[in-house]
Amino acid sequence: IQSIQEENLLQYNPITINSDMEIVDGQHRLEAAKILKLDIYYLVNPTATIETATLENAYLREWKMNDYLHKYVELGYQEYIDLRDFAKEYGLAVSRALLIASDNYIQPMKQRKNFKMGKFVFEDRDKAHVMAFFVNELRKYSEDSVYTDRDFLRAIDIMIKAEVDQKVFLHKLEISNIPLTKRVSFKDYVRELEDVLNFKQREGNLLRLY
Numbered sequence: 001i002q003s004i005q006e007e008n009l010l011q012y013n014p015i016t017i018n019s020d021m022e023i024v025d026g027q028h029r030l031e032a033a034k035i036l037k038l039d040i041y042y043l044v045n046p047t048a049t050i051e052t053a054t055l056e057n058a059y060l061r062e063w064k065m066n067d068y069l070h071k072y073v074e075l076g077y078q079e080y081i082d083l084r085d086f087a088k089e090y091g092l093a094v095s096r097a098l099l100i101a102s103d104n105y106i107q108p109m110k111q112r113k114n115f116k117m118g119k120f121v122f123e124d125r126d127k128a129h130v131m132a133f134f135v136n137e138l139r140k141y142s143e144d145s146v147y148t149d150r151d152f153l154r155a156i157d158i159m160i161k162a163e164v165d166q167k168v169f170l171h172k173l174e175i176s177n178i179p180l181t182k183r184v185s186f187k188d189y190v191r192e193l194e195d196v197l198n199f200k201q202r203e204g205n206l207l208r209l210y
Contacts, residue, residue, distance in 0.1 A: 014041035018048040027074040050075060050118065065094040068116050079122050086122075090132040096148055100135075101128050105154035131157060134166050141173055142180035149182070155189035158209050164197065172199045 010033060015026025023030060025048070033040045050071065072080035087097035095112075102111050103123040114120060122128070135156060139147050146152050159169070173180075176199040183189045190210045197207045 008038060010038060011041045014043050016043050016045055016048050019044070019046040024048045024050055028070070063116075065098070065112075065115070069094050072118055072120075077118060079120050080118075082122050082125075083120065086128065086132070090136055092132065093148070096153070097132075099150060099153055100131050101125075103127065103157075105150060105157060108150060127160070131160055134160065137166070137170060138173075138180065143182065145182050146180050149189075151183070151186040152180075152189045154186050155193055155209075158190060159193055162209055164207075164209075169193075169196060172196050175199070 010029060013026075013029065015030050016024050018024055024045075026042075030040060032038075069080055069084055073084055083094075083097055083101055086092075086101060087094055090097070092100070098111065098115055098120070099105060099108070101122050102120070104111050131153075135147055135153065138156070142152075160166075173196050176196060178192075178196050178199065180192065183192060187210065194207060194209055197209075201207070
C-alpha cells in the first residue's frame with residue numbers, strides 16, 4: 001500500500017480477471033486500490049487461470065517461493081495458508097518451511113515443482129512442529145548457514161525419527177562445547193550429532209543414527 005501511495009502505477013499493472021469475473025492475478029493490488037479509494041484497472045482474459053497468470057508473471061520476472069505462496073494463499077488453498085502460518089510461527093524462510101512441512105529432504109527439486117504447481121501437501125503437522133521447534137532451539141548453538149542447510153535439517157529429521165530425547169541432546173550440546181558447524185554432507189552432519197549424543201557415553205553404549 002505504501003509503495004502505491006508514493007507512486008500510483010496501477011494503470012500500468014492492471015489486475016486480470018476471467019470470464020466469470022474471478023480475479024486470477026492482482027488480489028493485493030485490488031485490495032490496496034479499495035483501501036486507498038483509487039481507480040481499479042483490469043483486463044479480461046476469458047480463459048485465464050492461476051496457471052496462465054503464473055506463466056505470464058514468470059516471463060516478466062523470475063518468481064520467488066514467496067510469490068507462489070502468496071498466490072495460492074490469495075486463492076484460498078488451505079495447505080498454503082497453513083504453510084504460511086507455520087513459517088511465520090517459527091521464523092522460517094518459505095523454502096525451509098516447505099522442506100520441513102513436506103517431510104522430504106531427498107527430492108527438493110520435485111518438491112519445489114509440486115509447490116509451484118499448487119500441489120503442495122502438508123504431510124505430518126505434529127512432526128513438522130516438533131522439528132521446527134527443535135531447529136529453533138538449536139539456533140543458539142549454530143551459525144545461520146548451519147540450521148538452514150538442507151543436509152543439516154535432514155540429519156535432524158533422522159534424529160527425531162530415532163526418538164532421541166531432545167532435552168538430553170540440548171543438555172549435552174551445552175556442556176560438551178561441541179559446536180554445530182558447517183559440514184559438507186548429510187553424513188558429516190549425522191556424525192556431528194552423534195558426537196554430541198555420545199558425549200561421556202561408555203564405549204559399549206555409543207549411539208548411531210545412520
